[in-house]
Structures are given as structure tokens and as C-alpha cells.
Amino acid sequence: MKILALDIGGANTKMAILDDRKLEESSFYFPFWKRRNNFYNFLKGIVRFPWEFDAVGITMTAELSDAFQTRSEGVQFILNTVGRVFSNKVLILSINENFLTLEEAFRNPLMIASANWVATSWYLGKKFGTGILVDIGSTTTDIIPVKDGRILIEKRSDLDRLQNNELLYAGVLRTNIATITDSVPVDGIDTRITSELFAITADVYSILGDISEGEYMCETPDSRSKELGDCEARISRIVCSDVETLSKESTHKIAEFIKERQIDKISECIKKISEKCKIENVFVCGAGTFLAEEAAKKAGIRKIKKLNISTASALAMMVAEKLERLPYR
């Protein structure tokens, strides 16, 4: 049995292929807000032989990209393209932990919009039973309480999750620094920062050595390189300075400060959910696993474990389980 799973984000599309017990993963940069009309060609390009899969699992967050005026429009656009590539082998993950056909999903777009967090949470429940999932991606952090195999989230839209500390726009790559803090210390002096998109968290974590140049998996804000010197230049610009006037040391201290502020924000959400749901162990995953670990520690959590699974891979396993249970197999 060969299963394909796609996690279609606004900036990156992640793919997993489950071939019997073998799992392969890959990630592709595809910014919807710039190239939505190339999505069909992009998808055909990354999935070269669609006919060889027994089933295709789909989940998405790309419908929120401003390429689409409404989420329904986004979901339907993506489903149309998916349908053209895969015909009828498709299972779409819903926020209620089941799968819809293309037709059902098309008629209920908000049931499948931004459901991707369900896959990893399902996996956590299956494998470990109880824990808070802290999944930090390029753009967002999902914080999902799971108890005795059950996801403890009642209201499941993105809006609901923003209101309940279960979704936080804090990522390890694409997050604008100016949305994390209003000010940073420059040589000991508290300094307001600019509100432009001058630097992103990928610059911070490159400077601090938390991510490698290869892990800087998004565009730079100024279209310059991902090398250390250019990351430093971008960070210095947030205080209207540049590498000629701000020392390397000052820039690194700014980066450390921003990291701490981002950890604070994530940690606050973890703490609230831990207290509310009475769950005291955390599973960390995603591109920002290192950050999730520090945030969980700061929230006072002692039992922290890495969950070595991507959303796409978890989705592939969820589809496999579903197929095994299907009566006609």
C-alpha cells in the first residue's frame, strides 16, 4: 500500500510518502500569495506519478493566504486543483478527525480549513495517550492538549483556537520581529523598533546558531542572502541602524532578546493550557522544536519529549489506518 499525504501551507507545501512501513518526507517552498495560479503545475511537478498511490491525504492552511478573498474560495480553489491531479483517490482531513471526500469537502469548506493540527495530535493520542503537543512551524505555533487519546479542543476553527491559546502566530522562520516586541535593548538602552518587515525570526535564529543556512527555508525580507552578515544587517535595520554603525555584539544581544520574548509568548500559552487541562507533559515538534522545548521549560513543564513526526507523515498514517478499517478492503 502506497499513501501520499500533502500538508498545503500558505508558504510551504509538505509531502510524505508512506510505502508499507517506509516513510519519506519532503518540503517545497510555494508562496500562494505570489503564485496561486501556478499551483497546478507546482503540484504536478512535485507529485510526478499520481497514479501509483492507493490514497492521497490532504490537509491545508493555505486557504487563509491573501491570494483568496475568503477561506471558502481558497479551500475550493485548492480542492479543484487537487481533484485535477489525483481524480478520486483523495481523503480530506476535517477538524473533527474524520475524512471527507472531495465533494463533501467542497460543500463544507470550513470543516476542512486549517485542520492540519489534527493529524499530529491524533498521532500523539494513538502513540502516547496524553500530552500537550507544541508544534512550532515557520509561521505558527499549535498548542494542542490530548488526554487518553482524545483531543481536548471543543471549538476547532482558527478563530476559536486563537481565542483559546491553542494557536499562536509565532514561528521560527517567517515571523516579523516587529510583531514580537515593541522595543529591544541597544547597548543597554531600551529602544523602540521600526514596524517594517525588515527582519524575521529566521534572521534571529541564524545569528544565534539555532538554525543552519539550509534550514532558513523561506525568502529573506530584503531578497539578500541568508549568510550571517546579511542576517545581522537585517536585524540592525530594525533600530534604524546598519552593520557600519552597530557592532556584531550589539546585534547578537538584540537577537537574544527577541528569542526570549518569543519564548515568553509561547510559554504563556503552554502554561495556560497545562493549567486548564491539567496535563503536565509536553511533546515538541516542528521546525522550531528547539524553541518549543525552551518554552515548555519556561512554563514549568518537567516532562518534555520530542515527537518525531511531521504533520504530513502523521496524516499519511491516519490515512493508512482509515484504509485498513474500510469495509471494502
Added chain:
Amino acid sequence: MKILALDIGGANTKMAILDDRKLEESSFYFPFWKRRNNFYNFLKGIVRFPWEFDAVGITMTAELSDAFQTRSEGVQFILNTVGRVFSNKVLILSINENFLTLEEAFRNPLMIASANWVATSWYLGKKFGTGILVDIGSTTTDIIPVKDGRILIEKRSDLDRLQNNELLYAGVLRTNIATITDSVPVDGIDTRITSELFAITADVYSILGDISEGEYMCETPDSRSKELGDCEARISRIVCSDVETLSKESTHKIAEFIKERQIDKISECIKKISEKCKIENVFVCGAGTFLAEEAAKKAGIRKIKKLNISTASALAMMVAEKLERLPYR
């Protein structure tokens, strides 16, 4: 005597022409981070007859655009272009309230980087003697204390001014909502917001009727129209919603909340400067005059007056005064 003054910003270039006592103003959208290499053609296009001017005053903030790696590079690039268009009639405003020649400015780029706030402050000092200037533009707010005709700012770089509440990245058009607040109320519930560039202050002030469609003088974040419906769609997207799921009323309440938070930030700076410099009257100007007025009120200021002058016009007058005093005239 015919004088041209140019205030070259990162997003907009403002122009004033002073012909004897007649003043004409205009503004042109020119985003440096996208089109720096067209700057010569752009400048030639807006200043059709450069030879008819007796003098040309120049000030800029565009050097901070990420089109340039350092501010020196930006200043020198802009001065080179200005020199090609105007030959030797050029006077460049410095942060110390005097004018430099092209050659002097080229050798001391940081003396003229982001000096534009000096022109309006000089005008305030000349005409009214004492007051705090609150000039809100598309992107930033300048808060400048002036006493008995003298600008009360010791250290005058952008970095110094960010540290001293004299420069705040809070504008009436281009400011990313996610840099103003972490959360907004949705139907009474405190809701975290996304950190993407989904909506800007121009959307907020369009919805609230503070600016007209014609005054929305910058690009929209999603390349859609500046009409009310599209502004509402952009605001609803910051809480992962859309116009199908969020009511007009909810969206307008979000806009009101964001306006109040932006007023709070500006007001805080005005208050600090008013107390530090013991100046109790404020002059408001710029595209965000309406916001400056409300922020000054919130800071407890009773004497608020409109300063009907743009930076470019003030600069033209400063040049005229300088020429009248030149010994060789």
C-alpha cells in the same frame, strides 16, 4: 526666485515648489525597495524642467529602505541620482539644521540621513517659537520639542530618536496591524491575531471614515482594491476570518480597538516629551493630523494647533531663507 524641495521617503516622494510667495505641493508613490533602479527616470519624470529652479532643497529617509545594505550606500545612491538631474544647485538638509553641498553630503552621509523632521521643526520654531511638533506620516510619527525657536534634541540620529520617544514607527497608512497590538476583541472575546502583513492602518482608517479612498496613498497588502469591502476583508483576515464569517459590526469594532491602541502609543510618547521638556502646547501635522490631535488630547494637552505645512514646503522655505542670507546675493 523659484525653489524646489524634495522629501524623498522610502515609499513616497513629496515635492514642493515655492515661486515667490506661491507654494505648490504634490506627492508621488515610489517604493524604493521595489524600484530603486528606476529612481533617475522617476525623478526626471516628476521634475520636468530642473533648469528653471534657482535652488533645490533635498532631504530623505529612503536611505533606510532595505533596497540599500547600509544607510551610507542609500544616501550616496540618492545623492548621485539627484546630482545627475540637478547638477550643482542642490542644498542638502543636515540633522544640525544647516545645508550641505552634494560633495559635503556625500562625504558625511550620516549627517543628512533621515533629517527630514528638521524642516518642519525649524518652521514651527520660526513661526510660533515654542511647541511639540507631532507629525504623523504614512509610516512614522515624529515628536519634536521646540522651545524659543530652538529644537530641543541633542542626539539626532534615528537610533537616538527611537530611544528618546522622538521617533515612533506608527503611521496612518502603511503600518502593519500586528505591530500595534497582539490581540483584538472579537464579539467581546480577547483574540490573538496573526503576525502576517494581512492588514495595515490605511484599512483601519478607511473603515472608520478617517481617510478617503483617495487618501489611501499606498499599495494594499493583498493587491486588492481600496474599497470598503476589501478593507473589511483584510481586517477580518487578521483573526483568521473572512467577510463570510465575521460581521461588519465585529470588523468595525476591531478597527476602533486598533485605532485606540495606536493613539495610546503615540500619546505615551507625547506625554513623556511634554513632561521632560516642560512644553505644554502641541502642533499637529501630516497625513495623520486627525490621529495626532486625538493622541495629544489623550496625553492631557489642552493647547493643540494645526500646523498647515508639509516637510517639503517647510524645506522650500528654509532654502529660501538661506538664499536670502547668502552674501553673494
